[in-house]
Amino acid sequence: xxxxxxxxRKVYGxxxxxxxxxxxxxxxxxxxxxxxxxxxQGLGHISWxxxxxxxxxxxxxxxxxxxxxxxxxxxxxxxxxxxxxxVGAAIYLNEYVVNKRFVQIIEFAAETxxxxxxxxxxxxxxxxxxxxxxxxxSILAGSLTLSIMILPTIIxxxxxxxxxxxxxxxxxxxALGATKWYMIRTILIPSSLDGILSGAILSxxxxxxxxxxxxxxxxxxxxxxxxxxxxxxxxxxxxxVALYVYVYEHGEFGVGFAIxxxxxxxxxTVNVATxxxxxxx
Amino acid sequence: xxxxxxxxxxxxYGTFQALKGIDMDIAEKEITAFIGPSGCGKSxxxxxxxxxxHMVPGVKITGEVSYRGKDILSNTIDETNLRKNIGMVxxxxxxxxxxxxxNIAYGxxxxxxxxxxxxxxxxxxxxxxxxxxxxxxxxxxKSASGLSGGQQQRLCIARALSVSPDVLLMDEPTSALDPAxxxxxxxxxxxxxxxYTVVIVTHxxxxxxxxxxxxxxxxxxxxxxxxxTDDVFSLPKDKRTEDxxxxxxx
Numbered sequence: 001x002x003x004x005x006x007x008x009r010k011v012y013g014x015x016x017x018x019x020x021x022x023x024x025x026x027x028x029x030x031x032x033x034x035x036x037x038x039x040x041q042g043l044g045h046i047s048w049x050x051x052x053x054x055x056x057x058x059x060x061x062x063x064x065x066x067x068x069x070x071x072x073x074x075x076x077x078x079x080x081x082x083x084x085x086x087v088g089a090a091i092y093l094n095e096y097v098v099n100k101r102f103v104q105i106i107e108f109a110a111e112t113x114x115x116x117x118x119x120x121x122x123x124x125x126x127x128x129x130x131x132x133x134x135x136x137x138s139i140l141a142g143s144l145t146l147s148i149m150i151l152p153t154i155i156x157x158x159x160x161x162x163x164x165x166x167x168x169x170x171x172x173x174x175a176l177g178a179t180k181w182y183m184i185r186t187i188l189i190p191s192s193l194d195g196i197l198s199g200a201i202l203s204x205x206x207x208x209x210x211x212x213x214x215x216x217x218x219x220x221x222x223x224x225x226x227x228x229x230x231x232x233x234x235x236x237x238x239x240x241v242a243l244y245v246y247v248y249e250h251g252e253f254g255v256g257f258a259i260x261x262x263x264x265x266x267x268x269t270v271n272v273a274t275x276x277x278x279x280x281x
Numbered sequence: 282x283x284x285x286x287x288x289x290x291x292x293x294y295g296t297f298q299a300l301k302g303i304d305m306d307i308a309e310k311e312i313t314a315f316i317g318p319s320g321c322g323k324s325x326x327x328x329x330x331x332x333x334x335h336m337v338p339g340v341k342i343t344g345e346v347s348y349r350g351k352d353i354l355s356n357t358i359d360e361t362n363l364r365k366n367i368g369m370v371x372x373x374x375x376x377x378x379x380x381x382x383x384n385i386a387y388g389x390x391x392x393x394x395x396x397x398x399x400x401x402x403x404x405x406x407x408x409x410x411x412x413x414x415x416x417x418x419x420x421x422x423k424s425a426s427g428l429s430g431g432q433q434q435r436l437c438i439a440r441a442l443s444v445s446p447d448v449l450l451m452d453e454p455t456s457a458l459d460p461a462x463x464x465x466x467x468x469x470x471x472x473x474x475x476x477y478t479v480v481i482v483t484h485x486x487x488x489x490x491x492x493x494x495x496x497x498x499x500x501x502x503x504x505x506x507x508x509x510t511d512d513v514f515s516l517p518k519d520k521r522t523e524d525x526x527x528x529x530x531x
Contacts, residue, residue: 098338168375172437175333175371176388176444177364186387191378 042257070236086154122216142218161195374433431462
């Protein structure tokens with residue numbers, strides 16, 4: 001602290017600093033406390049049997065292997081649908097559209113789309129994909145619904161990186177005779193991988209955490225099917241959905257916390273993996 | 282022989298006329314320098330020669346521009362081929378965010394050459410042509426962004442050379458560089474004119490006198506005077522040229 005400050009201002013400074021420390025402290029304590037509580041309650045209930053088997057009504061055992069696999073399937077399928085469309089839309093908006101007003105309207109629409117409560121996506125997805133397109137309650141219907149939900153995120157993050165690609169790269173490529181598409185393929189997409197990846201990660205977080213929209217569209221199925229393509233047509237509950245089902249319908253709080261711990265670990269792993277991949281790029 | 286000719290070239294950005302009736306002949310295997318104060322149209326004119334100016338929305342052009350007898354303002358011109366023949370180096374070095382090797386191989390690949398051995402040869406030849414080979418031969422796979430500004434600019438020149446152009450357009454290629462790097466590039470340009478026709482926009486009049494054979498002086502969209510560099514600088518025909526080169530404005 002500066003010596004020349006008046007005592008009043010010194011006290012004020014110290015108080016303010018204390019207050020900021022307190023705010024940080026509360027935030028960190030909440031995080032650590034929450035994580036600690038979940039792991040404390042959950043880790044003990046994680047067993048090999050829980051992780052490696054499906055639920056059996058006959059033996060009256062609980063296993064979440066199908067839910068783990070279905071979660072991965074839903075992530076994969078959703079990204080597979082949303083990334084090409086989202087990246088394509090972002091490139092179109094950023095590189096092709098001359099009319100700025102049009103871009104603003106689309107951006108506003110995407111922004112609005114991202115603010116819609118997920119249960120409404122669930123409802124519409126149920127009506128359209130499950131009923132109208134007769135996909136039934138299935139991983140595919142769930143993934144299609146989530147694709148629409150995460151599309152704004154993918155578009156926005158891709159657009160942001162496209163905006164940071166210097167114009168001089170584009171000019172350099174054109175000056176060598178490149179067509180627009182060649183320039184996009186060789187310069188823009190490689191230099192925006194970073195942003196596309198960030199969008200994908202944010203989306204994975206959202207997919208893993210989603211329950212409302214999925215209960216409507218992908219259902220709560222827990223029967224393990226042979227392969228991915230069969231799973232697309234099968235009802236399958238993700239981990240978050242399974243958490244809800246086990247706690248709310250079966251009163252299995254231990255299993256609920258076990259799933260919560262696993263979800264935390266998945267999110268953590270995804271974050272670490274992203275950092276590693278980003279470094280490589 | 283004159284390789285590029287323009288007749289009554291007018292260019293408008295919307296309603297603003299940036300070039301006014303330019304008639305110019307650019308000779309083969311010479312260095313032609315464009316000088317003039319900022320906003321005089323010299324860069325705009327340069328970019329018209331490889332149609333980069335066509336990318337600016339709202340540009341309208343009238344008159345004639347021909348390259349080796351071909352009308353390049355025609356809508357049916359093959360831009361890819363034109364820009365292969367008329368390469369460009371920009372004011373700020375703009376290496377692509379990839380390795381030194383890939384920067385040079387970019388052009389040949391773009392024009393359909395995927396033969397590994399040929400690409401290796403081209404990369405070496407282009408880097409040698411831009412006097413950069415000895416400095417980078419041991420780190421071809423390293424990112425180009427690790428090079429110094431001067432090296433980056435020579436890399437961009439090498440990249441332009443990689444597709445065996447006929448003409449090299451340079452838009453103030455040394456304005457972002459230090460004096461030592463500038464000198465290297467100037468020496469390089471004098472080397473280059475043995476094989477290429479070089480057209481350079483420069484803000485630096487000493488640079489024009491040091492390297493160019495012909496000088497063209499532009500002022501508010503008009504070509505005021507063009508001739509042998511020595512003549513333009515020692516015996517300018519036009520009062521405005523004299524005022525500019527003696528530093529009375531600019």
